[in-house]
Amino acid sequence: MNLQNFFEFSVERNLNQTAVIDRKSRLNYYELNEKANRVASSLQKLGLGKQERVMVLLKNRIETVVLFWAIQKLGAIFTPINFRLSREDIMFCIQDIEPKLVIFEDASEYLIMKDMFKERPIFISIHTHSQLADISLLELEEQSTNSYKPVQIREHDIAIIYYTSGTTGVPKGVPRSHRNEYASALAHIVQCQYQILDRTLGVAPLYHVIGLRSLQAVTALNGTYIAMHDFDSYESLQLIDRENVSCLFLTPTMYHDLVFHPYAKEVDFSSLHTLAYSGASMSKELIKKCDELIQPERIVNQYGSTEIYTFTYCPDVRKKPGSAGKPGIHQSIRLINPDHKSRSSTKVVAQGEVGEVIVNMKSPEAFKGYWNRPEITKEIIFEDWYYTGDLGFIDEDGDLTVIGRADDMIISGGENIYPELIEKILVEHPKVEEAVIVGEDDERWGQSVVAYIVPTDQSLSFQELDRFCKYHNHLSSNQRPRRYVFIEMLPRSATGKILRKELHNC
Known part of the structure; x- marks a missing residue:
């Protein structure tokens, strides 16, 4: 195809079905x-x-x-x-x-x-x-x-x-x-349980895999793509209401801006059956807010990349928040020793142990290599496996949980510390909007844990956060941040990714 x-x-x-809407x-x-x-x-x-x-x-x-x-x-x-x-x-x-x-x-x-x-x-x-x-x-x-x-x-x-x-x-x-894109569109439809004549909001830009996947998926179903020139939460809510949007594929940040907008309480969300997201994890609080306000049939987490569309997916994160689920319909994955010295001697880690996620390149969703970049292609593809650089573990149900990037891992006192695990705990605090953990050089420990915090309440103090972390049941002593930096906003790339390396300049 x-x-x-x-x-x-x-x-x-279906010649007469509406294919695309752009304002008037x-x-x-x-x-x-x-x-x-x-x-x-x-x-x-x-x-x-x-x-x-x-x-x-x-x-x-x-x-x-x-x-x-x-x-x-x-x-x-x-x-x-x-x-x-x-x-x-x-x-x-x-x-x-x-x-x-x-x-x-x-x-x-x-x-x-x-x-x-x-x-x-x-x-x-x-x-x-x-x-x-x-x-x-x-x-x-x-x-x-x-x-x-x-x-x-x-x-x-x-x-x-x-x-x-x-x-x-x-x-x-x-x-x-063509094969990659067709297979990925099919996978998206199946994994998100889209339906014939679905209508979606074209919010994610068409230069991004999320944007084109939305267009392709609804086209396959003779659905309607409602184009938005720029993301605006108020305009998005109006369109969802007026155009009876039935499925969404957005980033967690976009969902946050939608459900916390004052106008959201006035919107009829009854046509929406599926919320899908990728690109970052969605907090328990945001999942709960989306569930209470929109009441969709499912909230789907798609974990993948531009290079290989699907790694894994969780068909409904309400049942297991934070889970990336099981391999997609075209896919298989492995978790290998993240400290491997050479790829020829990698070994698969045991259930529950942290490893680097590698993905099978035999999938029809997988690309063949970067444009004009053979040296980088060789760095990430070895013997038909794509090395994601992501760290995670498989639980007793066989579901994957992603805990961060191998490059972001902190080694303090000889112990491996995974920033995303600490970040998820910090945002549980009612006065924390966003949190990012980075490692800073330390003469004694090698690296120390530093937290960059975007507070919701300016009264939040170092002492209050440190006490919260000290007595949290799921945070060990060596994981506890040794320094807190309060900032107004996190530095992000053009596509919304957090730029951790720039935090040292904040």
């Missing part, structure tokens, strides 16, 4: 397909060939959805870029993919200049007044026909190149084949 057939089969099944604009599947055909015809006339890259710097909007499917029809590679990255990172992405076309909007035009490119691409703006553009998308549609020359697309051809956020260096291109 390739994404062209994937989309066109959905069109044939609505397209049914027939109209969306016609627009995609016209754009594909125009892009082909501009010289776009199979497996050539199209750099897309757009927000979630109808134009982005049309372009995505048009590019898939031509066997070209949709390469969405997060234009909230630094200009330096965007420069790297541009030079790395060497795009044939660059498609942008007003909000992203300032990030690109014609002299940034080794070979001059064609610049296309979705607006008609751009000084940078060679042509606008509207002009392309007006000049085109609704037919294009068919291209033979194989399932192992690259469909998309995602770029990671680059928190540990320059961004990495993650090529994903």
Whole structure:
């Protein structure tokens, strides 16, 4: 299965069903397909060939959805870029993919200049007044026909190149084949128990795996994708109510902003049957709030990555908060000794012991390696296993709990300390909104535990927190923070990941 057939089969099944909504604009599947055909015809006339890259710097909007499917029809590679990255990172992405076309909007035009490119691409703006553009998308549609020359697309051809956020260096291109994307969309539908004609909110950006997975999943079900240009909790709540949204796939931070918004009490959530999330853990308090306010049939935790969509999933975290569940429908995992010296001598840890999560690369959801980065590919793939760098343990039910990154592990007095376990305990305190644990060099202990705290109440003191930790039943003496730093907010990347290394500068 390739994404062209994937989309066109959905069109044939239900021509009149609403496919995408963008503010006051609505397209049914027939109209969306016609627009995609016209754009594909125009892009082909501009010289776009199979497996050539199209750099897309757009927000979630109808134009982005049309372009995505048009590019898939031509066997070209949709390469969405997060234009909230630094200009330096965007420069790297541009030079790395060497795009044939660059498609942008007003909000992203300032990030690109014609002299940034080794070979001059064609610049296309979705607006008609751009000084940078060679042509606008509207002009392309007006000049085109609704037919294009068919291209033979194989399932192992690259469909998309995602770029990671680059928190540990320059961004990495993650090529994903048609087979990868189809298998991942299918897995998402099954694991989240989505239904025919589901309606979802397109909040997560389409340059992120969460965003495109939402679009693909509802397309397979002839559902409706409701595009949001930017995340706004109030607008999201209005759309959930007005458009009878039935499933959501967001980050925990987005759910937090939704359920704690004052307007949330006025919203009718009765159409929502599934809340799915990934990218970070969801606190017990947030799970409880989502359950009480929205009352969904399930709250699903999907644990995975851009490289391999699913590692594991928990079908309902209300039954086991913090659990990442069991391997996905296409997957198997192992937990190995995190202190291994060489990968050829790794051993699987016993039940309940902490190990590094490695994931089987034979899954149809798994990529084959980074774009132009063979040296990094070799670092994380060995003998058909993908080394995640995440630490966790398997409980007596066979479920995985992820406790943090191997790189974040603290070694104090010869003992391994896992920050996420301490963080989960700290946020139990009623005056703590967020907490991050890092290790700082210590002459005696090697490293000492330091807590960075975002308080909800300014009266919170070091003594109060230290007493809370000292008498907590699940926190040992060596895990107790030796220093507390109170800050207004945590430093985060463009995709919302906490930048632990920057905390030392706070």
